[in-house]
Amino acid sequence: MDAVVNIEPFSRSPSSRPTPAEMRDRILAKLTYQVGKSPAWASPRDWFLASAFAVRDFVVETWLASGRRSYASEAKRVYYLSLEFLIGRLLQDAIGNLGLAEPVREALLMQGVDLDALCEQEPDAALGNGGLGRLAACFIESMSTLGVNAFGYGIRYEHGLFRQVIDDGVQQELPEDWLSVGNPWEFERQEIAYPIGFGGIVTGHIQHQWHPAERILAVAYDTPVVGGGGLHANTLRLWSARAMTPLHLETFNRGDHEGALRDRVRTESVSRVLYPGDDSASGQELRLRQEYFFASASLQDLLRRHMDQFGTVQTLPDKVAIQLNDTHPAIGIIELMRLLMDEHGVEWDEAWRITTACMSYTNHTLLPEALETWPVPLMERLLPRHMQIIYLLNARHLEHVRAQPGANDEMLAATSLIEEHHGRRVRMGHLAFLGSHAINGVSALHTALIRRSIFHDLDALYGGRISNKTNGITFRRWLHRANPGLTRIITDTIGPAFLTDHEALHGLTAHADDLGLQQSASRQRLANKQKLARVIRERVGITVSSEALFDVQVKRIHEYKRQILNVLHAVALYQAILAEPGRDWVPRVKILAGKAAPGYRVAKQVIRLAHDVAKVINADPAIDGRLKLVFLPNYNVSLAEQIIPAADLSEQVSTAGMEASGTGNMKFALNGALTIGTLDGANVEIRDAVGPDNIFIFGLTAEEVLARRWHGLAAHDQVAASPRLKKATEAIRWGAFSPGEPHRYTSMMDSMIERDTFMVASDFDNYFETQEAVDRLWRDPVRWWRASLLNTAGVGWFSSDRTIAEYANEIWNIPVTLS
Numbered sequence: 117m118d119a120v121v122n123i124e125p126f127s128r129s130p131s132s133r134p135t136p137a138e139m140r141d142r143i144l145a146k147l148t149y150q151v152g153k154s155p156a157w158a159s160p161r162d163w164f165l166a167s168a169f170a171v172r173d174f175v176v177e178t179w180l181a182s183g184r185r186s187y188a189s190e191a192k193r194v195y196y197l198s199l200e201f202l203i204g205r206l207l208q209d210a211i212g213n214l215g216l217a218e219p220v221r222e223a224l225l226m227q228g229v230d231l232d233a234l235c236e237q238e239p240d241a242a243l244g245n246g247g248l249g250r251l252a253a254c255f256i257e258s259m260s261t262l263g264v265n266a267f268g269y270g271i272r273y274e275h276g277l278f279r280q281v282i283d284d285g286v287q288q289e290l291p292e293d294w295l296s297v298g299n300p301w302e303f304e305r306q307e308i309a310y311p312i313g314f315g316g317i318v319t320g321h322i323q324h325q326w327h328p329a330e331r332i333l334a335v336a337y338d339t340p341v342v343g344g345g346g347l348h349a350n351t352l353r354l355w356s357a358r359a360m361t362p363l364h365l366e367t368f369n370r371g372d373h374e375g376a377l378r379d380r381v382r383t384e385s386v387s388r389v390l391y392p393g394d395d396s397a398s399g400q401e402l403r404l405r406q407e408y409f410f411a412s413a414s415l416q417d418l419l420r421r422h423m424d425q426f427g428t429v430q431t432l433p434d435k436v437a438i439q440l441n442d443t444h445p446a447i448g449i450i451e452l453m454r455l456l457m458d459e460h461g462v463e464w465d466e467a468w469r470i471t472t473a474c475m476s477y478t479n480h481t482l483l484p485e486a487l488e489t490w491p492v493p494l495m496e497r498l499l500p501r502h503m504q505i506i507y508l509l510n511a512r513h514l515e516h517v518r519a520q521p522g523a524n525d526e527m528l529a530a531t532s533l534i535e536e537h538h539g540r541r542v543r544m545g546h547l548a549f550l551g552s553h554a555i556n557g558v559s560a561l562h563t564a565l566i567r568r569s570i571f572h573d574l575d576a577l578y579g580g581r582i583s584n585k586t587n588g589i590t591f592r593r594w595l596h597r598a599n600p601g602l603t604r605i606i607t608d609t610i611g612p613a614f615l616t617d618h619e620a621l622h623g624l625t626a627h628a629d630d631l632g633l634q635q636s637a638s639r640q641r642l643a644n645k646q647k648l649a650r651v652i653r654e655r656v657g658i659t660v661s662s663e664a665l666f667d668v669q670v671k672r673i674h675e676y677k678r679q680i681l682n683v684l685h686a687v688a689l690y691q692a693i694l695a696e697p698g699r700d701w702v703p704r705v706k707i708l709a710g711k712a713a714p715g716y717r718v719a720k721q722v723i724r725l726a727h728d729v730a731k732v733i734n735a736d737p738a739i740d741g742r743l744k745l746v747f748l749p750n751y752n753v754s755l756a757e758q759i760i761p762a763a764d765l766s767e768q769v770s771t772a773g774m775e776a777s778g779t780g781n782m783k784f785a786l787n788g789a790l791t792i793g794t795l796d797g798a799n800v801e802i803r804d805a806v807g808p809d810n811i812f813i814f815g816l817t818a819e820e821v822l823a824r825r826w827h828g829l830a831a832h833d834q835v836a837a838s839p840r841l842k843k844a845t846e847a848i849r850w851g852a853f854s855p856g857e858p859h860r861y862t863s864m865m866d867s868m869i870e871r872d873t874f875m876v877a878s879d880f881d882n883y884f885e886t887q888e889a890v891d892r893l894w895r896d897p898v899r900w901w902r903a904s905l906l907n908t909a910g911v912g913w914f915s916s917d918r919t920i921a922e923y924a925n926e927i928w929n930i931p932v933t934l935s
């Protein structure tokens with residue numbers, strides 16, 4: 117097996133680098149005294165825990181020193197508020213960032229333990245749904261790398277994103293239990309706990325007082341996150357809900373044993389599970405409770421820290437930058453106002469100045485169904501004081517709107533914090549905009565679109581706040597660790613500078629025609645593909661050839677991401693091969709993975725269709741292995757780390773204008789996969805970075821999508837004009853892939869043709885032809901591998917270090933220079 121962690125971009129000073137023997141002693145001490153096992157009886161999990169504890173000691177040294185430095189320097193701190201942190205496994209990351217790979221590997225070898233196998237023991241921390249949560253994880257690691265003093269604030273969900281099991285093509289959701297093996301990375305901080313109120317009444321007129329009917333405790337759990345180079349570590353502080361009183365003793369003594377615990381169970385449900393939707397604002401009260409719970413705890417915590425050190429709230433904007441990751445923590449704007457006014461006696465205007473100077477907000481979606489709004493009655497019941505503040509804020513804001521030349525009712529309705537159309541609801545996006553001095557989109561196109569659409573009117577009123585911050589990914593996880601082989605090859609070609617300076621990857625451009633390098637890269641890809649082929653065989657029992665083109669689409673299942681386009685291509689290609697079996701077809705393995713939100717019926721149908729189509733194609737002897745379709749269940753961060761380095765082709769085919777950025781697209785390109793994609797999200801910037809000849813762009817542009825929506829969406833003409841599309845959709849429609857239930861997909865196909873909301877029919881032919889262009893390039897390995905190397909060389913800019921430097925310099929007012 118390949119070494120998972122064999123690249124040491126960062127060398128520790130010799131005095132702080134343990135020898136393998138010292139490392140072994142440290143691990144054995146942890147095994148003995150912390151895990152309580154002797155080596156002879158230790159299970160792989162015990163070894164994992166012992167190693168994690170031993171590595172953690174180094175992390176903690178950096179962490180405590182960072183904390184001391186941060187305090188002494190009085191430097192401004194960033195607070196990144198996110199309901200999701202999709203951090204995945206941490207051991208490899210910590211080892212790699214600390215530069216401890218060799219001593220740890222050798223130490224374990226001395227005990228006959230393989231580090232790579234041991235890393236597999238770690239549960240994948242899935243405290244997030246998808247892109248938004250993974251971005252937060254990359255960001256906190258980059259902030260540590262750049263030495264930006266930061267806290268990530270979120271919720272310590274007892275159960276992360278559900279485990280996906282596929283039963284005969286049907287997705288089942290099983291609870292996830294990442295904490296059951298024990299979490300060696302976290303420190304419980306019983307003493308750091310804040311009361312969080314809900315409900316009740318408000319008294320007072322000038323000085324208001326909220327008397328919540330219910331109070332629960334938010335208890336801190338800290339995880340240190342060490343940056344690349346091991347010089348700085350930040351804190352990921354996750355809040356856990358705890359009842360104020362653990363047990364109602366009187367009830368218990370009366371013999372009502374369950375009743376005695378009822379309150380506690382209810383209270384603690386706030387941090388029990390992550391919401392598994394990534395598509396629609398769930399109207400559930402529990403989610404609003406989660407949002408307020410973590411926003412309030414975080415703000416109380418950062419205010420206390422500031423007061424302890426500086427003694428006055430006046431200086432808050434000089435010392436504190438609060439980044440809202442989407443609108444989920446936007447109630448924090450009102451909570452900060454409440455704390456400043458009701459608890460610190462600050463006047464409204466001053467409180468508003470402080471709040472807006474501290475807050476900034478990132479928008480991650482344009483999808484109307486994902487734009488959060490909360491029913492006014494619910495907010496009034498749960499957060500009565502906050503609702504008062506919202507009304508007052510809205511009154512002042514609408515006064516400003518009315519003062520505009522040409523102000524009218526339409527303008528007032530569009531910009532009000534309260535939506536009046538579908539029952540009265542609070543618009544969290546508007547609130548986040550009003551309460552922030554900076555608002556950003558996550559790719560150039562997305563930012564242009566939010567300026568034009570959802571924030572058009574607010575931008576006109578409060579201009580100059582919107583800017584773009586194109587997303588990024590941490591190369592340490594997504595290249596150095598996930599693809600050590602390629603990392604080694606790049607190092608051998610251009611030296612190690614790129615390991616710490618992402619722009620140095622450009623140096624690879626000059627070597628793109630080097631046949632020796634091309635061959636090394638292709639050999640490495642083959643090895644990665646062989647590894648993935650083994651995973652595929654083990655998990656789903658399908659045998660695939662590593663020589664075939666690996667065509668990969670992995671992401672949440674969503675109509676706008678158009679996995680259906682990919683499945684339709686599989687069907688059309690299948691039919692084409694059957695029609696001309698003698699042709700020299702390029703062998704392809706299509707690999708799909710991703711979870712559907714449990715309540716998202718169409719997304720689950722797409723998964724089922726992929727399985728039905730796969731069953732037929734994979735078993736057809738006439739195809740002779742030239743086309744395979746594989747759906748890998750339970751996609752998560754660690755599976756992504758195995759899949760992405762093995763991809764030849766990256767599918768980024770969302771309907772133009774709908775994918776805010778995408779970050780998987782960056783991971784694939786960095787690892788040398790070529791992209792087939794639409795001009796959507798960051799694909800646009802990836803095309804500019806790698807050059808139009810090294811990416812396969814197809815489909816309608818965002819402008820054209822808009823125009824077509826305007827002209828109506830029926831796709832009869834497209835289907836009639838495309839024999840290929842007609843044949844593929846008809847086959848699915850009449851049950852060729854679901855003979856036991858022939859009409860399983862009839863309405864799905866009909867709706868695509870009657871109202872092609874996602875432009876699948878419109879884009880299909882162009883997509884199919886572009887896939888043919890992919891095949892042509894594949895037949896020319898010298899050109900293919902040149903393009904692949906140019907992808908890796910071109911995407912250095914998509915490092916999250918660059919993204920964080922932009923946030924720091926342009927939003928947080930924290931000067932940061934990249935190496």
Ligand code: 26V
Binds near residue numbers: 245779
């Ligand atoms: C909304 C909701 C609604 C309630 C249930 C839970 C839930 C969870 C998430 C969301 C918003 C999803 C927004 C999101 O994930 N956007 C993605 O953000 C990525 C990072 O910026 C970006 O690359 C993706 O294009 C974008 O879809």
